[in-house]
Amino acid sequence: MTGTTTTLQAATRQMWERQEGESAKAWNAFRLYRDMEPTERSIAKIAAKLGYSAPVLCERWSMRNNWVARALAYDEYTDLQARNRRERERLAASDRRIQIAKNMQLVGGAAIQDLGKKIQDALRSGKAIPKISLKDATAIINAGVQIERLESGESTANLAVEGTIRIEDVMKRERELMDIIKEAIRAEADPETTRRIIGYIESRCAAQRD
Template sequence: MKPLYERQEGESKQVFEGFTIYRNLGLTRKLKDVGKKLGKNHSLIKRWSSQHNWVERAEAFDEEMDKRAILENAQLRKQMIKEHAEVSRKLLLKVKAAVEHIRPETLSPYEIAKLLEIAVKVERLSRGQSTDISEISHSGEITDKVDEQDIFKRVDQYAELYKQIADQGTA
């Protein structure tokens, strides 16, 4: 049996043309629009629609198009995931090679902090953990103020500590 949205047995070319116009109008389809397009009166179009089940056939067409769109989207997503995984794998190999050549003493405190931030995020993601803070609670009382210079001083201290650890590993 043919799909409902194709030309049916005994359906004239003219009636099928009317149906295809109706079918292709999409969710805003109206019989009067078909009549205008074909230059036919509304009562004739209404009769054709009734005799040839245009509403049911158009719904079958819509469902088929939805199924095809869903299937195509699923295939595209699958391909996208595959491509992203391949690009990520290649990029990771390059990053690994680059990391082997990093000399810690050449990094600024900012670069060290940024690399640490990235490393933590990547590790958390690879272990299925969130990389975002989902809840922060605070009593509302501020007991210690930290200024910008103090933050830079602490980053420098961490950088120095990192350098010492790196130097111990090469000694």
């Protein structure tokens, strides 16, 4: 059983780990060689570090135990580990940004709903409709949407080829935002109040475009 276990361990052992039959001194020398910066690796440097007057013994170990190939395999392994770590960090950062973007949209949506309720209350009580700007709410929603689309790999472009803003894009965005507001109001208001509120919003938007 012990012999089988030893054979299995040898079969699964990585090249840069201590190999079967490799002496303690040879393994220590290779470990020093392996852990050097790839551009700085030198058998002569290892020999000097170990206090040998000549690199003959280290050269023998290197040839017998395949130091160069083992060190290269270790370099590839550590590079893969580093790339995987960077990818995990990148994905985690992307997830955080997407969550922030969604929170921004929630904040903007809540502000729009609050505006709709204030307008409803004003109309029902016969008071003057409050002049509340939608600028901040729509700006938050726009920013949140753009960040989420960016993190999802979708286009966020709203510019023409030469970098000037296209009027049709601006109008399309206004219509989309108006639809969001209308739906928020329809969810809570009666038909007559809904008609009056939407008429007011449309007149405000038309005035702002003019």
